[in-house]
Amino acid sequence: DVDLSADLAGVRLRSGVMTASGCAAAGRELAAFTDVAALGAVVTKSVMLAPRSGRPTPRMAETPAGMLNSIGLQGGGVDALVEHDLPWLAAAGATAVVSVAGGDPDEFGEVARRVVTSPAAAGVAALEVNISCPNVANRGLVFACDPGSSAAVLRAVRAAVGDDVVLLAKLSPDVTDLVGIARACVEAGASGLTAINTLLGVDIDVRTMRPRLAVTTGGLSGPAVRPVAVRCVWQLRAAMLAGLLPEVPVVGTGGVAGPEDAFQLVLAGASAVQVGTALFADPSTPARVDAGLRSLLAERGLASLGEAVGHAHRP
Ligand code: DOR
Structure with missing residues (x-):
């Protein structure tokens, strides 16, 4: 039997297949369709300090290539x-990874502090620090597009939670120096990296001749971004192998709809994968990816997920 458990900077997840942030709120709506306790983790929708209504509607648009959203951290x-x-x-037996967000580094830190000091913190395996939401801009800047801003957020969160909490920095694909930004995150306290958030896009309705989303731009997810995600994971792993980036776990996410998508991310260097947009079509996708990934590994003589991580980089 293949060992599909995943190691995230010292935290062991029962499966390397988890949900992606934003696609299943805090997991309740998944529970009707799939066993949330069998998932590696439920990654919750990014949360900020205060309740938020998000951006004006329409804020979701489907395209043949994938989905655009401009939710704005509702x-x-x-x-x-x-x-x-x-x-x-916790009562459902699920492991949580909590995605945290903020308008500035202090807010990120305070949100993180409230999570890790709460009575429910025992069920939280890690925090994912969402520095890459394309739909909120602090002075026009997505934190993850700038190494200094990324580092400021990670430093604030690390200071707020102490040394023992696993922090995953969620990266944007909309950058030229992915490795430099990843390095800034790790040096500032990230224990691992999640790649990728959505890719900024625009979709225009040719009938009305207007953008489909009220705020024009939105984050693209789904099948179209899968090769972008594989590229980003590949670049991070290659930089680690070249000594240009400290060795930390990478969580791969972007366009995973089936086991082969997940396997590509693992071969590129991901220690675990997330399923996002595909949940809307089929909430049991993670279970199918988990089972299929076991078969793919077994067919290739690999006894564990860990043995496959970064395998495509071998000479
Ligand atoms: O595409 C995204 N949409 N990425 C995020 O990080 C947040 C989300 C939103 O709420 O707009």
Whole structure:
């Protein structure tokens, strides 16, 4: 039997297949369709300090290549998450990875502090630090597009949570120096990296001749971004092998709809993978990816997920 467990900077997940942030809120709507306790983790929708209504609608658009969203970090705020959602996940037997966000480094730090000091913190395996939401701009800047801003956020979160909490920095594909930004994150306290957030796009309705989204731009996810995600994971792993980036786990996400998509990310260097957009079509996709990945590994004589991580880089 193939060992599909994943090691994230010292935290062991029962499976290397988890959900992606933003696509299943805090997991409740998945539970009707799939066993949330069998997932590597449920990654919760990014949460900020206060409740937020997000951006004006329409803020989702489907295209043949994938989905565009401009949600703008809608949510009930961190106190509601720790009071209602995290206890629910723990009672369901699920492992949580909590995605945290903020308008500035201090807000990120405070959100993270409230999560890790809450009574529900025992069920939280890691925090994912969302520095790459394309739909909120602080002075026009997505943190993850600048090494200094990325580092400032990671430093603030690390200072707020102490040394023992696993922090994954979620990276944007919309950058030229992915490795430089990743290095800034790790040097500032990230224990690992998640690649990628959505890719900024625009879709225009040719009937009305207007953009489909109220705010014009949105983050592209789904099948179109899968090769972009594989490229980003590949670049991070290659930089680690070349000694240009400290060796930290990479979580691959982007366009995973089946086991082969997940396997590509693993071969490129991902220690675990996330399923996002595909959940909308089929909430049991992670279970199917988990089973299929086991078969793919077994067929190739690999006994564990760990043995496959970065395999495509071998000479
Ligand atoms: O595509 C995204 N949409 N990425 C994020 O990080 C946040 C989300 C939103 O709420 O807009």
